[in-house]
Amino acid sequence: MTYNNQKTEKTAKTATKTPKTDSSKAIKKPVRKRANTRRSAPVKIIPLGGLNEIGKNLYVFECSNDMFIVDCGLAFPDEDMLGVDIVIPDFSYLEKNKEKFRGVILTHGHEDHVGALPYLLKKINVPVYGTRLTLGLVEGKLKEHGILNQCTLNVVQPRQTVNMGCMGVEFIRVNHSIPDSCALAIHTPAGIIVCTGDFKVDYTPIGNEGIIDLARFGELGNKGVLALLSESTNAERPGYTTSERKVGDSFRNIFMSADDRRIIVATFASNIHRVQQIIDNAEISGRFVAVSGRSMINVMNKAIELGYIRVKAKTLIDIDAVNSHPPEKIVIITTGSQGEPLSALSRMSTNDHKQVRINPRDLIILSATPIPGNEKLVGKVVNELMRSGAEVVYEAMYEVHVSGHACQDELKMMLSLTKPKFFIPVHGEYKHLQKHAQLARRMGITEDNIFILGLGNILETDSIDMKITGQVTAGAVLVDGLGVGDVGTVVLRDRKRLAEDGLIIIVASIERETGEILSGPDIVSRGFVYVRESEELMVQARELMRDVLEKCVASNTREWGMVKNTMRDEMSDLIYGQTKRNPMILPILMMID
Numbered sequence: 211m212t213y214n215n216q217k218t219e220k221t222a223k224t225a226t227k228t229p230k231t232d233s234s235k236a237i238k239k240p241v242r243k244r245a246n247t248r249r250s251a252p253v254k255i256i257p258l259g260g261l262n263e264i265g266k267n268l269y270v271f272e273c274s275n276d277m278f279i280v281d282c283g284l285a286f287p288d289e290d291m292l293g294v295d296i297v298i299p300d301f302s303y304l305e306k307n308k309e310k311f312r313g314v315i316l317t318h319g320h321e322d323h324v325g326a327l328p329y330l331l332k333k334i335n336v337p338v339y340g341t342r343l344t345l346g347l348v349e350g351k352l353k354e355h356g357i358l359n360q361c362t363l364n365v366v367q368p369r370q371t372v373n374m375g376c377m378g379v380e381f382i383r384v385n386h387s388i389p390d391s392c393a394l395a396i397h398t399p400a401g402i403i404v405c406t407g408d409f410k411v412d413y414t415p416i417g418n419e420g421i422i423d424l425a426r427f428g429e430l431g432n433k434g435v436l437a438l439l440s441e442s443t444n445a446e447r448p449g450y451t452t453s454e455r456k457v458g459d460s461f462r463n464i465f466m467s468a469d470d471r472r473i474i475v476a477t478f479a480s481n482i483h484r485v486q487q488i489i490d491n492a493e494i495s496g497r498f499v500a501v502s503g504r505s506m507i508n509v510m511n512k513a514i515e516l517g518y519i520r521v522k523a524k525t526l527i528d529i530d531a532v533n534s535h536p537p538e539k540i541v542i543i544t545t546g547s548q549g550e551p552l553s554a555l556s557r558m559s560t561n562d563h564k565q566v567r568i569n570p571r572d573l574i575i576l577s578a579t580p581i582p583g584n585e586k587l588v589g590k591v592v593n594e595l596m597r598s599g600a601e602v603v604y605e606a607m608y609e610v611h612v613s614g615h616a617c618q619d620e621l622k623m624m625l626s627l628t629k630p631k632f633f634i635p636v637h638g639e640y641k642h643l644q645k646h647a648q649l650a651r652r653m654g655i656t657e658d659n660i661f662i663l664g665l666g667n668i669l670e671t672d673s674i675d676m677k678i679t680g681q682v683t684a685g686a687v688l689v690d691g692l693g694v695g696d697v698g699t700v701v702l703r704d705r706k707r708l709a710e711d712g713l714i715i716i717v718a719s720i721e722r723e724t725g726e727i728l729s730g731p732d733i734v735s736r737g738f739v740y741v742r743e744s745e746e747l748m749v750q751a752r753e754l755m756r757d758v759l760e761k762c763v764a765s766n767t768r769e770w771g772m773v774k775n776t777m778r779d780e781m782s783d784l785i786y787g788q789t790k791r792n793p794m795i796l797p798i799l800m801m802i803d
Contacts, residue, residue: 249672250399251376256440256635256668258684259283259299262640264581265322266392266686267403268299269439269636276375277310280405281317281395284325287688288583289417292707296570298326301333302683303666308334316340317407318391320349320480323643328355329687331692338364339372341381341390347480363525368392368423372732383423384409387454387481387614389518395426400673401436404628408441408637410451410613411620416458417520427627436673442638443615445646450619452612457577458487465491465541466575471601473497474539474566476547477577479505481614482513484577485543489521492541492626500529502566503545503554510543529565537571547578549587559594570599577610618649625653632659632676634669711793712737714785716755716777722801726763730756738785738793747788754784770799 252271260267265285271278287294304311313336321761324344328351331338338361340350345363352358366372368383382393386408386417387442396403404427413424443449465473473492477484492499501507513519532540547554555574557563568574574595581670588604595602603610625633633655636647643662650660661669662678663726666684670677687694718730733751758780762773774797781795 220704223379249674253398253400253403254668254670254679255403256303256682256684257436257636257663258301258303258682259285259663259665260322260637261643261663261665264443264639266297266299266326267323267637270303271374271377271396271403272307272310273376273400274536275310276312276377277304278312278315278379279304279322280315280375281407282327283320283684284316284321285322290435294690296325296689297686298329298694300370300687300691301330304330306332307346311336311441313339313372315372315374315379315394316344316387317394317405318350318388319344320388320408323408324348324351328357329354329689331357331361335360335362337364339364339366339379341366341368341392343388343390343482343513344519347509347515349559350508350512368420369426371397382426382668382680383420385412385415385422386410386481387478389417389419390480392562393427395430397438399459400428400671401434401581403436403437404430404437404630405439405636406441406616406624408443409617409624411623412451412453412618414453414455416454416486417518419483419503419584424623424627427624431629435628435630436671437632437634437676438628439443439626439634439636440621440624440646441645442621442635442642444613444617444663445635445638447613447622447641448619449617449619451617452609452616454483454487454612456609457482457484458490459488461575462494463493463496463562464573464575464579464603464608464610465497468495468538470536470538471571471573472532472540472542473573473575474542474544474555474558475575477505477578477611478547479509479545481578482509482518485510485513487517488541488543488577489519489525490742493522493525495540497539498524498527498535500532500540500542500703501544502529502542506543506545506554520730532565542566546591547576547588548581549585549589549591551587555592559591559598561598567718568595568598568600572585572598572600574600574602574608575693576604577609579613588641621646621649622653625650625655630655632661632671633661634661635661711791713794713796714738714751714781716751716781717796717800718755718759718798719800719802720759722803724763727756727759728802731759735793738791750788751781751784754780770801773797774799 229411251274256270256272258268265283265289267281267283269280285297285298311334325349342365343517345365350360366381368381372380376399378397381392382395384391384393391406393409394405413421419496434644474486501510525674544554546553550556558566560569577752592602633650635643647660647662663669667678667683670679713736717732719728721728733748755777758777777797778795786792
C-alpha cells in the first residue's frame with residue numbers, strides 16, 4: 211500500500227504542472243510487472259547417472275516428501291571392466307528414501323534409459339509410467355527377471371499428465387530412433403522443469419510416428435520454464451540431424467543394385483524405424499526377411515504385436531530356412547552392428563553361426579555408427595567379413611545410418627522455444643556437456659544460470675535461485691552374471707592383473723605340530739610362463755620357497771598368514787628380477803594333522 215500511495219501522490223503533483231490533454235489521444239505506458247520474489251518449497255534435481263558418460267541415465271526429482279525418477283538405464287562396460295556384463299546406477303539413495311518414492315517415469319525404450327529397471331524394481335516396487343511401446347519392451351525384461359507379475363505398469367499418451375505427489379509430469383511427443391519417445395514437462399511448486407529426453411526434430415518421420423510437438427514446447431516457454439534439462443549427445447555436431455527417411459532412400463538404391471546377392475543388414479534391435487524400412491524395401495524388391503539375434507527377435511515380435519512394425523505374413527521366414535531360398539530372395543536382419551563378440555554378426559564373420567555362412571555373394575550393411583570405444587571391435591568384424599569375400603557397406607561409405615539425437619541447431623531451437631531461466635545439459639560426456647553449455651550462453655543464458663553437474667550433486671531451486679547444496683551416494687554397480695555389485699575395484703584390479711601378468715600358485719603340505727614340510731612346494735603357472743620352456747626359473751622358485759618355509763620352521767613361526775606373506779614377497783622379488791613381470795602369487799599351505 212505504501213508503494214502505491216507514493217506513486218499516486220507523485221502522479222498528482224506532476225499533473226498540476228502538466229497541461230491537460232485529450233484522454234482519447236493519451237498514450238498509456240505499459241505497467242511493468244515486478245519480478246517474482248516469492249520463494250517456493252525447494253525442488254531438488256539429483257543425477258544418479260547419465261552425466262560425464264554415455265548411458266546409465268537416471269535423474270531424481272524431489273520436493274517435500276515426494277520423489278520420483280526419470281529413466282533407469284544401463285551402460286556397457288569399459289575395456290578395463292573385464293568379465294563385467296553391464297553397468298547400472300547405484301540405487302543407495304533411492305533405497306534410503308523409498309518411503310518418498312512415488313514412481314518411475316520412462317522417456318523411451320532404449321537400454322540406456324530402461325535397462326536397469328528390473329534391478330531397481332527388485333529392491334523398490336513402485337509404479338512405472340511410459341508409452342505403449344516403451345512398456346511393451348519393459349515387459350519382456352521384467353519377465354526375464356521373473357518379476358513381471360509383481361510390477362505395476364501404466365500406459366500414458368503424449369499430452370497426458372500423471373501425478374507424483376506435489377509434482378505433475380506431462381508427456382510431450384518427440385522424435386527419436388525409436389517410436390513413442392517423449393520429453394517431459396515437470397510441473398513443480400517452484401515452476402516448470404522441462405526434460406527433453408533423447409530427441410531430434412524430424413519433419414518427415416517414419417510411419418504414424420508424428421512430428422515432435424514443438425507447439426507445446428513453445429506454449430510452456432511462453433508460460434515460463436524454470437529449468438531445461440536437454441540432451442547433449444550431438445552437441446558437437448553443427449546443423450540439423452538428417453531425417454530417418456534418408457536411410458530408406460539409401461536402402462532402396464542398395465537393394466535395387468544388389469542383383470543376385472544376399473543382403474544382410476546389422477542394426478540396433480531397438481531401432482524400429484530402421485527395421486521397418488528394411489522390411490519395406492525387402493518387400494518392394496521381392497525378398498523374404500529372416501531375423502537373427504535374440505534381442506532383435508524379441509523386439510521385433512513385440513513391435514509387430516503392438517502394431518509398430520507392419521510386415522506381410524509371407525515376408526517373414528525362419529532363420530533356419532534361409533538356405534532353402536535363392537540368395538537374391540533373402541534379406542537377413544541381425545544384431546552386431548557394434549562388433550559385440552557374441553552377437554550374430556560377429557559369429558557370422560568367424561563362420562561360427564549355425565545357419566549363415568558368409569560368402570562372396572553376400573552384401574552386408576552396417577546400419578549404425580560405432581559407439582565411442584567400439585571402433586576396434588567393429589573394424590575387426592568388417593575385416594573378417596571382407597576376408598570371406600563379402601562386400602561390406604558401412605556409414606562412412608554410404609548414408610545407411612542417421613543419428614537419433616539433436617544436433618546444434620535443434621538444441622538451439624529447444625532453448626529458443628522453452629526460454630528457460632536455468633539450464634542443465636545432460637546425457638553425455640563432459641565435452642558434450644561443455645559444448646552444450648556454450649550454445650546456451652550464445653542463446654543468452656547467463657553463466658551463473660548454467661549448471662554442469664556431476665553424479666550425485668544435489669541441485670536445489672526455490673523458483674528464485676538455483677545452487678548445488680550437497681552430494682548423495684552415486685556411482686556404478688557392476689553386474690557379472692547373476693552377481694549384482696559383488697564385483698568391485700579390488701576384483702577388477704585382480705582380473706586385470708591376471709589378464710596382464712598371469713598367476714603363480716605355490717602349494718605345500720605341512721605337518722601342523724612340527725612345521726615339517728611333507729610335500730612341495732610345487733609351483734603352478736597359469737598365464738605367466740610356459741613351464742616346460744622355463745624350467746630353470748621354476749627350479750629357482752621352488753628352491754627359494756623351500757628355503758623360506760624352512761627358515762620359518764627354524765624360527766618357530768606358526769603364524770601361517772605371515773608365512774604366506776613372506777612367501778609371496780620373496781617370490782615376487784625373484785620373478786620381477788628375472789622377468790620384470792608382476793604375476794598374481796597365491797601361496798596355499800595345507801595343514802596335515
